[in-house]
Amino acid sequence: MSGADKTVRLRQNTLTQMQAEVRVPRYDRAALEPHTVHLGVGGFHRAHQAVYLDDLLALEGAPRWGECGLGVLTSDDRMRDVLGAQDHLYTVVERSAGEPVARVIGSMTDFVYAPGERERALERMAAPTTRIVSLTITEGGYFLDEGTGEFLADHPDIQHDLQHPEAAKSSFGLIAEALDRRRVRGLPAFTVMSCDNLQGNGHVVERVLLGYAGLRKPELRDWIAANAAFPNSMVDRITPQTTPADVAFVAQRFGLDDAWPVVTEPFRQWVIEDNFSNGRPEWERVGGEIVADVAPYELMKMRLLNGSHLAMAYLGALKGYTYVHEVMADELFTAFIAAFMEEVTPVVPVIPGTSVTEYKATLIERFKNPTINDQVTRICSEGSAKLPKWLLPSIAELTEKGLPTPLLSLVVASWIFYLGRGVDERGRPLEIVEARAGELRTIASAAGLDPRPLLAVRSIFGERLPADGEFVRRVEVAMRHLASEGVETTLRQALAKAHL
Ligand code: CS2
Numbered sequence: 001m002s003g004a005d006k007t008v009r010l011r012q013n014t015l016t017q018m019q020a021e022v023r024v025p026r027y028d029r030a031a032l033e034p035h036t037v038h039l040g041v042g043g044f045h046r047a048h049q050a051v052y053l054d055d056l057l058a059l060e061g062a063p064r065w066g067e068c069g070l071g072v073l074t075s076d077d078r079m080r081d082v083l084g085a086q087d088h089l090y091t092v093v094e095r096s097a098g099e100p101v102a103r104v105i106g107s108m109t110d111f112v113y114a115p116g117e118r119e120r121a122l123e124r125m126a127a128p129t130t131r132i133v134s135l136t137i138t139e140g141g142y143f144l145d146e147g148t149g150e151f152l153a154d155h156p157d158i159q160h161d162l163q164h165p166e167a168a169k170s171s172f173g174l175i176a177e178a179l180d181r182r183r184v185r186g187l188p189a190f191t192v193m194s195c196d197n198l199q200g201n202g203h204v205v206e207r208v209l210l211g212y213a214g215l216r217k218p219e220l221r222d223w224i225a226a227n228a229a230f231p232n233s234m235v236d237r238i239t240p241q242t243t244p245a246d247v248a249f250v251a252q253r254f255g256l257d258d259a260w261p262v263v264t265e266p267f268r269q270w271v272i273e274d275n276f277s278n279g280r281p282e283w284e285r286v287g288g289e290i291v292a293d294v295a296p297y298e299l300m301k302m303r304l305l306n307g308s309h310l311a312m313a314y315l316g317a318l319k320g321y322t323y324v325h326e327v328m329a330d331e332l333f334t335a336f337i338a339a340f341m342e343e344v345t346p347v348v349p350v351i352p353g354t355s356v357t358e359y360k361a362t363l364i365e366r367f368k369n370p371t372i373n374d375q376v377t378r379i380c381s382e383g384s385a386k387l388p389k390w391l392l393p394s395i396a397e398l399t400e401k402g403l404p405t406p407l408l409s410l411v412v413a414s415w416i417f418y419l420g421r422g423v424d425e426r427g428r429p430l431e432i433v434e435a436r437a438g439e440l441r442t443i444a445s446a447a448g449l450d451p452r453p454l455l456a457v458r459s460i461f462g463e464r465l466p467a468d469g470e471f472v473r474r475v476e477v478a479m480r481h482l483a484s485e486g487v488e489t490t491l492r493q494a495l496a497k498a499h500l
Contacts, residue, residue, distance in 0.1 A: 007257040012087040015104065019255050022091075025106025027057045032066025032109050033129050035279070037190075039171050040136040041069035041079055046105065047092055047239040047264040049134065049195060053107035055286035065281045069111040070121055072137070072171050080113040082260040091250055091261040095371035101266075102254045114174060118167060125178030125190070131278040133178070134193040135205065137171050140385030140435055142198065142208050147388075147462035151211030162215055172212045179213075179228065180220050189227035191276045195235045197306055198389055199298050202232035202273060229277035234297040236305065237268040238366060240374040265369055267362070271297040296349035300356070303344050305363055306390040309379040311340045311407070312367070314414035316376050319487045320424040324374040328367045336491050338364065339498050340407045347397040381433035383415050384440060384460050392465060399468065409471060410494055413478035416454045420444035425486055449483055451475045 008017045015024045036053070038045060049067075056062050069088070071080055083090065088108045094101045114121035125133055135141075143152040152158065161173025168174045179189060192209060194201035209228075214221040242260055250261045271289045284290050291297070309324075315336075316327035327333045341360045348356055395408045419441050423429055434440065440454065447453040455466040455475070465471055481490040 007251045007255050009257045010086045010089050010091065010104065012089065015089075018104070021102070022254050022256065023103035025054060025057065025089075025104060027062070027106065028064075029066070029106050029109055032057070032064050032107075034068035034110055034124070034127075035065045035129060035131040035281075036067035036134055037070050037125050037130050037132070038067055038108075038134045038136070039070045039072050039174075040138070040141075041071065041076070041083075041108075041111065042136060043239045043242060043262045043264075044235075044237065045136045045195070046090060046108075047262045048235055048237045048268060048270065049136075050105055050107045051092060051268070052270060052283055052286050052288055053281060054103075054105045056281050056283065057107055059285060062285075063281070066109045067107055068124055069108050070124065070174075071111065071113045071115070072169075072174065074115045077113055077116070079260070080111050083108070083111050086258065091254070091256055091258045093246075093250060093254075093261060093263045094266045095263055096266050096369055097371070100249075100253060100371070102250065102256065104256075115169075118174075121174060122166075122168075122178050122181065125175065126181040126185070126187070128187055130178075130190050132191045132193055132276070132280065133175055134195055135171060136195045138382065138385070139196055139198060139389055140382050141171065141196070142204055143170070143172065143212075144204065144208060145459050146385075147458040147460070149207075151208055153211065153215060158212060158215075161212075165216060172209055175209060176213045176216060176220065176224075179224055180216075183220060183223045183227075188278045189224060189229075190278050191229045191231065191280070193231055193233065195233060197235065197302055199302060199393070200232055200295065201298070202230040202275070202294075206230035227277060229275045231273040231275040232294040232298065233273060234269070234271040234294055234301050236270070236301055237264055238369075238372065238374055239264045240372050241378055243373070245373075263372055265366060265372055267366055269301075296351045299347075299349050300351060300354070300359065302390045303348050303394050304341055304356075304360060306386065307344055307394060307408075308337050308340060308363060308367070310383070310386060310391050310415075311411045312337055313376060313379040314383070314411070314418040315487050315491065317380050317430055318414065318418055318421070318424050318482070320426045320428065321376050324367055324376060324379065325370045325372075327376065328364070329370075332488060332491050332495075334364065334368075335495055336407070337367070339495055340411070343398070343405065343407045343498070344394050346401060346403055347394050377431050377433060380418070380430075383419075383434060384436045387412065387415060388460055388462075392461065395471065396465060399471065405471070406474060407494060407498060409474040410478045410490070413451065413475045413482065416444055416451050416475070417479050417482045419454070420447065449476065449479045451479055 112121045157170045161168040165177045194205040246263045273294045274290045312327045321327045
């Protein structure tokens with residue numbers, strides 16, 4: 001197939017005009033009930049949970065289980081506008097070395113923008129039809145202190161929501177108010193399902209929500225604790241940010257005029273704990289893995305996949321790479337990532353029926369995917385939220401086992417160095433996407449090559465790691481190497497030592 005001469009605007013009533021190779025929803029979208037309300041409709045959600053639901057809806061005898069998106073951030077107005085203009089349809093394109101595959105996803109039928117329609121957002125969740133409220137609000141969106149694991153009750157958004165529950169701004173303020181309305185109306189509690197990459201994401205969302213509800217009113221807290229369910233889950237699909245080039249590609253290759261498609265890899269995985277308070281779709285019919293204990297899957301994924309992303313992110317950015325596949329085309333980096341995974345493996349759980357060796361080999365292949373153009377700035381973003389989840393626990397556990405962590409420590413060093421330096425090795429400014437950028441960059445640049453001031457930020461590093469003199473020294477030596485010899489030599493030397 002070659003390029004399209006003219007494009008078709010994506011709408012419900014143009015689905016019949018799509019090129020034959022584009023799969024479109026054939027189920028009756030008008031008959032769907034929004035049993036899921038999803039907070040945080042970004043690329044990942046649209047390429048993952050909504051796709052599983054779309055697959056399910058295409059099956060014979062599937063229930064009419066649809067979903068409604070819910071935007072919590074003021075910046076979500078763009079998603080509302082784009083999806084609203086396309087009848088909430090959008091395209092997912094799977095790209096790998098082979099032919100790209102495009103499909104239109106129809107599982108979402110509505111989108112509510114909470115900052116502009118707070119009451120409608122609350123009533124959508126409080127409605128009898130709502131069975132699951134799911135979230136992808138990013139790893140940093142959970143109001144927990146990374147060092148202590150405590151709920152950040154003093155956060156200004158939380159304080160605002162406690163004082164004005166009907167005008168809640170945060171995800172948790174909104175969910176708690178909706179659950180309170182259900183409690184008062186005698187409706188069953190919905191399941192609260194986090195789909196963020198956090199260890200025990202169900203436990204985390206439960207802790208934050210109960211922490212918040214307890215401050216609002218004890219009877220609400222007790223009712224939620226007794227009635228709502230918080231399943232843990234492991235989610236996986238590498239989904240870069242959509243670029244103008246992706247929009248043009250979808251138009252040119254598939255003749256489809258979609259203002260905000262999603263480009264992703266063919267791989268996807270979803271492992272879900274069977275713990276729901278008000279029903280769930282039969283995801284197991286479409287590849288979802290329903291298990292009793294998700295913890296080992298989460299650990300395997302976060303420590304190997306997300307950990308490796310961190311390992312290549314800051315070093316790759318410093319080296320001047322733009323895309324993940326460029327980093328992985330550099331043999332030194334591929335060897336480094338393989339050695340990084342070896343170093344982490346002793347703290348990766350053994351899952352019966354899953355080969356960690358194969359899992360790691362698949363990851364290298366996925367990272368090398370040359371067609372999705374995953375951005376180094378994306379995997380660098382929000383390091384202060386990601387390191388405590390995907391890297392520091394591995395260092396702590398390896399140290400506890402008496403095992404060395406030279407490469408993992410180098411990754412910590414690369415992050416601090418990147419924050420302080422602000423430019424890559426070619427002298428080009430680094431685009432640092434980080435909620436705490438101002439504060440952290442000031443500390444890092446004032447400290448020069450001394451990692452201690454940054455390691456002393458307890459809300460990121462906690463108490464134990466910064467007190468480990470051996471670890472601190474390793475980070476310091478690695479930072480000095482990065483400054484004096486650059487990324488390439490530092491990696492070469494680190495690998496030579498790791499192989500001793
Ligand atoms: C990435 C993840 O955000 C990141 O840094 O590691 O978004 C990763 O692509 C996904 O977790 C893959 O499932």
